[in-house]
Amino acid sequence: MWSAATALALSVAGLAATPAAAADVNNATNAGFESGLAGWTCSAGSGTAVSSPVHSGSSALKATPAGQDDAQCSQTVAVKPNSTYTLSAWVQGAYTYLGVTGTGTTDVSTWTPDASAWKQLSTSFTTGSSTTSVTVYTHGWYGQPAYYADDVSVYGPDGGGGGDPAPTVPAAPSGLKATGTTSSSVSLAWNTVSGATGYNVYRDGSKVTAVSGTSATVTGLTASTSYSFQVTATNAAGESAKSAAVSATTSPTGGGGGDGGGGTLPKHAVTGYWQNFNNGATVQKLSDVQSAYDIIAVAFADATTTPGAVSFTLDSKGLNGYTVDQFKADIQAKHAAGKKVVISIGGQNGTVSISDSTSAANFANSVYSLMQTYGFDGVDIDLENGINPTYMTQALRSLSAKAGPNLVITMAPQTIDMQSTSAGYFQTALNIKDILTVVNTQYYNSGSMLGCDGKVYSQGTVDFLTALACIQLQGGLSPSQVGLGLPASTSGAGSGYVSPTVVNNALDCLSKGTNCGTFKPSKTYPDLRGAMTWSTNWDATAGNAWSNSVGPHVHAMP
CATH class of the missing domain: 2.60.40.10 (Immunoglobulins)
Structure with missing residues (x-):
């Protein structure tokens, strides 16, 4: 049953809506549910008119499916034979359908699997030679949460039963x-x-x-x-x-991207990745992210079919109904609290490729568009399948030119990516040193690695963290651009978890020369930027042990 409905929905979802002619009318009645459910019938008493959320006016439909009911609400609409109509409605919610039956030709429907904000569904149909009425409907899916619908329209020749007017150009907004x-x-x-x-x-x-x-x-x-x-x-x-x-x-700047970290970042900063998905860790809204995190990396943007370009879709369903408007408002609230929120590109399964000038331009343009849409402060580069330093440098410089001097650029390379200055990631970091905020190398899931003294160190120790960070500190990055990346719990990574105490000892060793293991750097780096963790969600799952320990320690560094 599910497969058949899905197949039908997908087969018609791509139909182009036919523009309404000047004389066309909306043949639906009570299309905005301003008169409650007048003219509508909802199965099993599933529907009601609500005052919030609404797409326009003061009312909308809310319909709640049950285990054996899909909350179908329908209306019989008068139409003319041999005529083409455009059917549309604004909907919100998961698995929301819009369709029509009794056309006398081909009945059609369309749907959305997830609409966290108001989204318009639209399709078209043609009536048969003797068709004088059709049934339009909305419905959800069995056992799923409630859906909302508003501003239903059946635009086309006047069938004699309508009355809602065709749309007119709206008034200019007020109260800006x-x-x-x-x-x-x-x-x-x-x-x-x-x-x-x-x-x-x-x-x-x-x-x-x-x-x-x-x-x-x-x-x-x-x-x-x-x-x-x-x-x-x-x-x-x-x-x-x-x-x-x-x-x-705009307010005065507090510093540039490389050493100033976007103007309001503290000298020593804590970075945390926030999961835009549910993988068993504590599900968080952005507003739930612990206050210890100064930079929040939203994981992840998605590759598009355009080479180099990325997009972002909030996983509202996986995040228990978290809406786009709430997400945007939460970003602004983090800004008000002095935090930075960046969009992370890549991750374990990321496949974004920046391999020529065209893809570099597409990357910069698409990331900048996301910054404008959501209010992101910058970008995090977390590509784990290789990086082209020539074109990634080009892309990030192009983005910097668009976004200005307060752009935040962070990176999260794997340990092997920062073993040598000839590696693509390391080259890129050095190429953009003047606009780079911080490189938080992932000191986990790596096994044994060489330190800056040429010796082999096993992950999970203070020596591993300090001797490997030393490579970047001696390789040309500013100490303020070096951070230590660790998992927040044993569930956050396959290997390499260390207790917060080990993280703090490594920070002390590098910044003050205390609490070192067998390896002790030849000099101290009091400007060391701080630490990063995957993820704020796994941190919450573990009772915030990581942020409660590492956060205050980073902020108390010299």
Whole structure:
């Protein structure tokens, strides 16, 4: 049953929606559920009208499936024979379907497996020679959480039973205000516009981003600079006039990417990876990430079909319904707390390849787009399948040119990638030393390795961490660009876990010359940046033992 429904849904999901002609009308009644469920019938009493969330107006449908019921809500719609109609609706929730039966030709449907924010479903159908009515429906899936639907439309020739008007160009947004600034970004918010399906944000007259909600963060700005912003509302009928302008001035910079870490990072910083998936570790919202973490690396961006380009999709279902709007708001809250949030590229299964100038440009453009959309402060390079230093350097410099001096660039190479300055990762780090924030080498899952003294050290010891970090410290990186990467628990990696005490001893050895093992560096590095862990989630699973110990220790370093 599931397979048949999925196959049908996928077979029609790609159909292009036919634009409504000028004389067309929406033949659905109570399309926005402003009159409750009038005109609609929901199976097993599964539906109700709710005031939040809504796509527009003051009401929307909420329907809750059960073990033996898919929460189907339907309406009989009057249509004309031999006519083409566009069926669409705005939905939110997992496994949400939209379809039509009784067309007299081919009944169609479309669906989304996961819509954490409002998403428009759309398809088209043609009526038969004697068809005067059809049944349109929405439904979820058995045993799944509730779904929401709003603004259902059946646009086409007037069948005589409709009444909801065709869309008109929305009004200009009101209430635009700046809600926060950093040295490189301005956060904006405005009032909802009735009938709008999206909004465009303009900076000094030029469009810089498009969003579906009523807030946005514009990044890549210059410190201590005044900017003017306006917003427009959009829907199928067109784009509104621009809102009244609001001016905002970015804050002063506190330093550059290489040694300043984006302007607000402390001298010694703790980095933690946050999992955008559920693999058995504690599921966290970004707001749940422990306060000890100064840099939060969101894992991971995904490769696209465009060479070098990446995208990011929040795993709302895996994260217990965490929405995109909540995610964006949580990033801003972390900013307000003085934290940095970067998007991580790669991971164990990452396959992003930057191998020529075109893919380098695609990488820079796509990462910058994610920074504008979500408010990320920069990028983390965690590619474990090789790196081309020539073109990755090109990509990161291009990104830096777009994002400005406060771009945060972090890296998480494997131990073998930092054994020699001739390795691609090490070369890349040295190539961008002037804009690099920190390299947090993964001192785990590696086995035995050579230290800077030419001796072999086994992972899991203070000597392994200090003798291998010494290679980077002697190889050209600034101490402020060197961090120690360790798993937060035995579950966080296949091998190489050490207790937080061992991490702290290694930090002491490198920065102060105390608590060393048999290896003692020839000099101390008091500017050593700090430590990193995989992951904040595994840390939470282990009772925050890692961040509660390593966090304060890093922040107390000289």
